[in-house]
Amino acid sequence: MSLPAQDGEGPVTVWLVPTPVGNLADITLRALDVLRGADAVAAEDTRRSRVLLAHYAIQKPLVRLDAHTIRERAPGVLERYPRLAYVTDAGTPGLSDPGAELLQVALDLGGRVEVLPGPTALVPAVVLSGLPAGRFSFHGFLPRGGRDRRERIAEIAASPITTVIYESPHRLHATLQDLAAACGTSRPCAVVREISKMHEETHRGTLATAMERYATGARGEVVIVVGGSPEPEGDGPERLPTRGTARAEHAALAATLAGNGETARVIRERLMQQGLDRNQAYRMALEATREAAVSGGDEG
Numbered sequence: 001m002s003l004p005a006q007d008g009e010g011p012v013t014v015w016l017v018p019t020p021v022g023n024l025a026d027i028t029l030r031a032l033d034v035l036r037g038a039d040a041v042a043a044e045d046t047r048r049s050r051v052l053l054a055h056y057a058i059q060k061p062l063v064r065l066d067a068h069t070i071r072e073r074a075p076g077v078l079e080r081y082p083r084l085a086y087v088t089d090a091g092t093p094g095l096s097d098p099g100a101e102l103l104q105v106a107l108d109l110g111g112r113v114e115v116l117p118g119p120t121a122l123v124p125a126v127v128l129s130g131l132p133a134g135r136f137s138f139h140g141f142l143p144r145g146g147r148d149r150r151e152r153i154a155e156i157a158a159s160p161i162t163t164v165i166y167e168s169p170h171r172l173h174a175t176l177q178d179l180a181a182a183c184g185t186s187r188p189c190a191v192v193r194e195i196s197k198m199h200e201e202t203h204r205g206t207l208a209t210a211m212e213r214y215a216t217g218a219r220g221e222v223v224i225v226v227g228g229s230p231e232p233e234g235d236g237p238e239r240l241p242t243r244g245t246a247r248a249e250h251a252a253l254a255a256t257l258a259g260n261g262e263t264a265r266v267i268r269e270r271l272m273q274q275g276l277d278r279n280q281a282y283r284m285a286l287e288a289t290r291e292a293a294v295s296g297g298d299e300g
Contacts, residue, residue, distance in 0.1 A: 012082040012111035014102060016093040018118025021221065022196035024055050026119045032056055034116065040081035042074075044088040044098055052087070060085075067098045074105040090221070092120045096140035096166055121195050125223035126164050128202045129190035132228070136162040142175065147263055149178070151289065154264045157182035158282030160228040169193075169218040173211065179226060180207040184278075188227030194220040229279050250276055254288035264289045 015034045020026040035041055035053065040061040043049035050062060063077055065086065078084055086093055086102055093099025094115065106113050126133045139156065142165060143149040156163045156179065167175050172191070180187070185208035193201045199220065203213050207226070250271055257267045267285035272278060 012078045012084065012106055012109060014078070014106040014111060014113050015085045016099050016103065016113070016115045017085050017087050018092040018116055018120065019049070019052055019087045019090055020119050020196065021090040021121045021124075022194060022200070024052065026196060027052070027056075028116070028118050031116055031118055032058070034085050035060065035087075037083075038081075038085035039083040040077075040085070042077060042081075042084055042086045042102070048089050049087050065098065065102060067101070070098045070101045071105065074102055075109065078106065078109060078111070090119070090121070092118060095120065095122065095138075119196075121166070121192075121221060121223050122164055124195050125190075125192040126162065126225055128192050128195075129162070129225035130204055131162045131188060131190060131225055133162060136164055138164045141166050141168075151264045151286070153178050153182045154268065154282055155286055156226060157187075158229055158279060158286060162228055163226045165224040165226070167222045167224055169220060169222050172214050172218050172222050172224070173216075175224065176207055176211045176214065179224070180211060182282075183207060183226065183229070185211075187229075190225040191218075192223045192225065193218055195223070229282075250274060250284060251288070254284050255291070258285075258288035258292035259295075 015038065017031050017034055018028075019031070035056075035058050038060065040063060041049065041053065041058075042063050042065040044064075044066050046062050046064045053060065053062065061081065063081075065074055065077060086099060088097040088099055091097075092115075094103060103113050122138060126136055137156075137159060139152060142152055156165075165175070176189075176191075179189070185206060187207050189205065189207045189210050191203045191210050191214065193199070197220065203210055205213075210224075253274065254267050254271060257270060262270075264282075264285040267288055268278075268281045271281035271284055276284070
């Protein structure tokens with residue numbers, strides 16, 4: 001296969017090339033053709049990518065473009081190598097890695113971008129989890145801390161659909177703890193490690209069992225899959241959806257607190273003190289903080 005010639009669409013062409021998340025045999029024939037035909041290969045980590053290129057006897061200039069250098073160096077690299085293939089450490093570039101930034105740089109230069117289909121940890125993990133996969137949300141890597149992290153976890157706790165998260169092995173247990181605090185320890189969960197590698201492992205259970213299993217951390221690449229928020233059970237008044245006056249009062253309280261700059265977590269706790277169940281409180285708190293953020297942006 002030969003790569004398409006420049007056709008006047010732009011001064012450069014960038015291919016985002018998925019690479020195996022573990023087993024080197026998972027690369028596609030098309031990906032190999034692009035790597036062989038490009039002017040150069042740019043990589044998030046040249047040490048890891050050099051192993052892949054050597055395995056398939058591909059001899060191309062290899063340049064580093066990582067999260068810290070991509071904005072500064074990419075224009076010069078594209079000027080020197082206008083037909084550039086880009087690979088990240090593993091999987092499909094653009095998902096929680098610098099590939100998304102390179103895409104924007106190329107488009108800003110009027111270039112042509114092509115994304116190849118191929119390996120990713122996302123789809124195998126959600127399927128392996130055994131949790132409902134007809135609809136799911138992908139959060140990539142969660143913020144390390146602060147308000148952004150708390151609000152993202154609150155959103156996951158309130159979501160009725162399966163959630164997929166990437167995590168580093170040394171932060172796995174702390175993230176499981178945070179999720180358990182927000183979702184409850186009985187929330188279904190799967191932890192999938194080392195997809196397609198020799199020591200691949202899938203732990204299926206709850207957030208409680210996952211915390212116990214990985215109390216001392218883990219090794220390798222990790223994906224956490226969390227089940228959706230369960231439907232309210234029973235027919236007691238505390239489990240029924242709030243309607244009419246009660247709902248309006250709760251919504252007004254949430255809006256007031258959000259307008260005062262309170263976090264979703266604080267609002268959730270106040271709503272629960274007013275008799276709202278956990279899941280409804282999460283949803284209402286998130287809605288109020290979002291509306292407050294939008295209103296604040298409009299006023300500015």
